[in-house]
Amino acid sequence: MTVFLVGAGPGDPGLITARGRELIRACDVLVHDRLIADELVAEAPADAIRVGRERLGQDQISRLLVLYGRRGLDVVRLKGGDPFVFGRGGEEVLALAEAGVPFEVVPGVSSISAVPASAGIPITHRGVSSQVTIVSGHDPDALDWKALACTPGTIVFFMALGALGEIVARLVEHGRDPTMPAAVVASGTSADQRTVTASLAGIAHAAEQLAPPALVVIGEVVRISALLGSRCEMIPVHA
């Protein structure tokens, strides 16, 4: 009887880990995020309790995990991407630890690298980028723009589509080169994936028709996707 925080990966159901899939197949209770692929939810036993989290807040999710965990059930908390990359998994394991409920974290494929990869972009590349900064774009006022504008290498923004115009303006205002290449990858690794590339100055306009979830990649590595050209079969990776 344990609560397993399992990373489901970035979208493509084939990117679940072997261990994660094994746990889903054996669980008593599956508590899953909204964007989890139907194929993964369907892997749970027919008589398992399934809880989609649309109508539940973070506190309610944590309380639910404690409740089911205390009843001695095997609970899989299936989260998009990796539980500890903007996944609020830390809050859930702290709630379990405080309640004395055993838990285990099973990491997942994060969007960090997998989503750019699905658009032909390696986030690190010898001679081009050996540093990556990962940041949440949902609250631009919380960010240190001066530090961010001058950071070397690749920048990957999560949850940045809504504020993309403001993000670009602040980066350029603080000295980031407006001609630097940028990409937005929406629904990365899934069948609905869409990618646009442009200069940093033009990326917000280029991405106007895209919908979340989306990742924004800023840096010279974006150019590599063009070198890979049409031979690249990375869009999308399917199981």
Place this chain on the structure above:
Amino acid sequence: MTVFLVGAGPGDPGLITARGRELIRACDVLVHDRLIADELVAEAPADAIRVGRERLGQDQISRLLVLYGRRGLDVVRLKGGDPFVFGRGGEEVLALAEAGVPFEVVPGVSSISAVPASAGIPITHRGVSSQVTIVSGHDPDALDWKALACTPGTIVFFMALGALGEIVARLVEHGRDPTMPAAVVASGTSADQRTVTASLAGIAHAAEQLAPPALVVIGEVVRISALLGSRCEMIPVHA
């Protein structure tokens, strides 16, 4: 006939993706890194060609992938972690693209978050860190220490054990708080995992007995591992 660049994950063989394992089981040729778990290499068909890369340079690996790919074989290039996070996967896919050999990238669980997680450390945590900088420590002279010392949030160093004393000295010299918590996780997620935590000023001394591969985590998130305490079953995650 395709060359598949597959991320094997950080060490624990249970962290391979479902898609990656399926490809290994069906391959004609398996070209794998030195640190890949024996269990994963053993998943290849009995009659598959197996190539460990100990005695091969990066150029030779790329040439080998092109050669086998051109012969119409299904080739799995199995790489530690994720192919595009300091994995030189970009060089390999560029060589394949230039040679006209079809390829596909199957992302893996990167050490970025999985290795800190295996030591009870979430690299992002609400109210503590919403930014992560990932950097290679193998060549300290190549880094912008001023930018790195002032970057907010969590810093994750890859390949940093050899130069850890110098890394700490340069960060502190450029203004990073020497009392900030730090951790070194060696062989993360594997049976041999070892973790030490200390202040930034003390971490090089604390990690003296550890051997590569190791990840260095610097930031307030390191404190969360203590809150999770002995109830935390994250060390190590095994299949």
